[in-house]
Amino acid sequence: MIITKDVVIIGAGASGLFAAATAAMRGRRVVVIERSATLGNKIRVSGGGRCNFTNLNLTPDNYISQNPRFCISALTGFTPYDFIEIIERYGVRYYEKEHGQLFCKISSGDIISMLRRRCEEAGVTVIYNTKVHDIAKRGDVFVIVTNNGIFHSGSLCLATGGISYPQLGATPFGYRIAGQFGLNVIPTRPALVPLVFNAEDGANFSGLAGISIDTVVSCDGRDFRGGVLFTQRGLSGPPILQASSYWRVGDYISINLLPETDAYEFLLGRRKNKAELPTILSEVFSKNFARRWCEINSYVKPINQFNDKELKEIADSLQHWKLWPAKTEGYKRAEAVIGGIDTGELSSKTMEAKKVNGLYFTGEVIDVTGQLGGYNLHWAWASGYACGRHM
Numbered sequence: 325m326i327i328t329k330d331v332v333i334i335g336a337g338a339s340g341l342f343a344a345a346t347a348a349m350r351g352r353r354v355v356v357i358e359r360s361a362t363l364g365n366k367i368r369v370s371g372g373g374r375c376n377f378t379n380l381n382l383t384p385d386n387y388i389s390q391n392p393r394f395c396i397s398a399l400t401g402f403t404p405y406d407f408i409e410i411i412e413r414y415g416v417r418y419y420e421k422e423h424g425q426l427f428c429k430i431s432s433g434d435i436i437s438m439l440r441r442r443c444e445e446a447g448v449t450v451i452y453n454t455k456v457h458d459i460a461k462r463g464d465v466f467v468i469v470t471n472n473g474i475f476h477s478g479s480l481c482l483a484t485g486g487i488s489y490p491q492l493g494a495t496p497f498g499y500r501i502a503g504q505f506g507l508n509v510i511p512t513r514p515a516l517v518p519l520v521f522n523a524e525d526g527a528n529f530s531g532l533a534g535i536s537i538d539t540v541v542s543c544d545g546r547d548f549r550g551g552v553l554f555t556q557r558g559l560s561g562p563p564i565l566q567a568s569s570y571w572r573v574g575d576y577i578s579i580n581l582l583p584e585t586d587a588y589e590f591l592l593g594r595r596k597n598k599a600e601l602p603t604i605l606s607e608v609f610s611k612n613f614a615r616r617w618c619e620i621n622s623y624v625k626p627i628n629q630f631n632d633k634e635l636k637e638i639a640d641s642l643q644h645w646k647l648w649p650a651k652t653e654g655y656k657r658a659e660a661v662i663g664g665i666d667t668g669e670l671s672s673k674t675m676e677a678k679k680v681n682g683l684y685f686t687g688e689v690i691d692v693t694g695q696l697g698g699y700n701l702h703w704a705w706a707s708g709y710a711c712g713r714h715m
């Protein structure tokens with residue numbers, strides 16, 4: 325059976341569905357092909373089930389790409405307020421958590437329902453449990469062979485996402501098709517992912533799992549404020565996830581354990597005290613962390629026995645605690661992926677491949693990665709809107 329459409333989109337995630345509705349609203353006949361049994365699987369789990377769907381403070385600086393300017397056109401063409409206008413029309417209730425991050429009030433299912441309704445209203449067909457066996461281009465027509473029929477279309481859009489969280493349906497399919505059509509793919513690595521201790525730090529700190537400390541984590545010239553969480557294997561929490569996107573094997577991260585306090589002044593204020601340093605530090609950290617950190621650094625003695633130089637050294641270690649992680653927790657635990665389709669291959673206005681008329685990419689499959697805070701989903705909407713208006 326041959327089914328002819330104007331647009332075939334592969335992947336019923338955030339970007340594919342948004343692009344589909346945008347194109348169908350222009351009168352295009354659109355089919356979305358999805359390999360799993362449901363749509364929007366990553367949206368469902370996003371933001372802890374409440375979906376941090378955009379960020380009011382969004383700027384191009386919140387994105388990582390080999391070409392940091394590529395995202396500007398799409399982000400300017402579709403802003404957080406454009407998305408808010410749509411979800412308000414569909415009655416999605418939301419709130420601002422902090423730093424401009426917008427979350428659903430009830431659940432991320434509200435965003436999925438909104439996308440489904442938009443697609444239905446615009447006449448988009450979504451077919452599930454469908455495996456794409458082969459894609460070819462004959463003249464101006466793409467031929468997409470699946471286990472649910474053969475599709476012909478003038479436009480083909482790959483919205484297959486990045487390879488993070490493969491347990492939710494992510495595949496490298498989009499990269500493979502880009503390669504098939506001669507497009508360059510930037511090598512990928514996990515982003516927004518917990519970091520794993522090296523063997524020595526693992527032995528020293530794995531007993532602290534569950535402890536969270538308000539910090540500033542620095543990596544590669546970027547600073548991120550928030551709670552660092554100790555896990556059995558390493559470190560997690562928002563500032564670690566943020567730093568992980570800039571971290572590479574061999575790099576260190578620096579942690580300011582007292583971001584609101586001048587550590588030297590704090591220690592000086594207590595230097596006449598007879599208590600041991602771990603007891604002093606228990607004023608600002610959990611008892612277990614204070615003791616362990618002092619033991620590792622051989623700082624266990626009464627504070628009045630440290631001289632000035634030593635107190636300065638301790639203060640410096642508290643505000644610039646350097647750690648050399650061994651690796652990240654990998655794609656299985658990564659909320660995003662760095663790398664993907666080389667932006668140099670695509671039009672920044674339409675997401676169409678420069679070398680292949682009618683071939684589009686949208687969302688996380690492209691080498692544009694947002695920081696934590698709703699930026700990745702906003703890229704999915706903005707890039708989907710850009711190609712949906714054109715294909």
Ligand SMILES: Cc1cc2nc3c(=O)[nH]c(=O)nc-3n(C[C@H](O)[C@H](O)[C@H](O)COP(=O)(O)OP(=O)(O)OC[C@H]3O[C@@H](n4cnc5c(N)ncnc54)[C@H](O)[C@@H]3O)c2cc1C
Nearest residue numbers: 335337338339359370371376485493497687688698700701
């Ligand atoms: C745990 C977690 C939490 C997150 N939380 C947030 C958050 O709060 N805010 C935020 O901005 N971002 C968040 N993200 C990131 C965000 O979910 C993604 O950036 C976004 O979903 C990417 O959209 P996409 O449409 O490009 O890809 P996806 O949403 O991944 O959609 C790709 C679709 O393509 C399908 N597919 C793949 N291969 C094939 C194939 N061969 N054939 C057919 N279909 C295929 C997949 O099944 C999937 O449905 C989170 C990610 C994770 C993993």
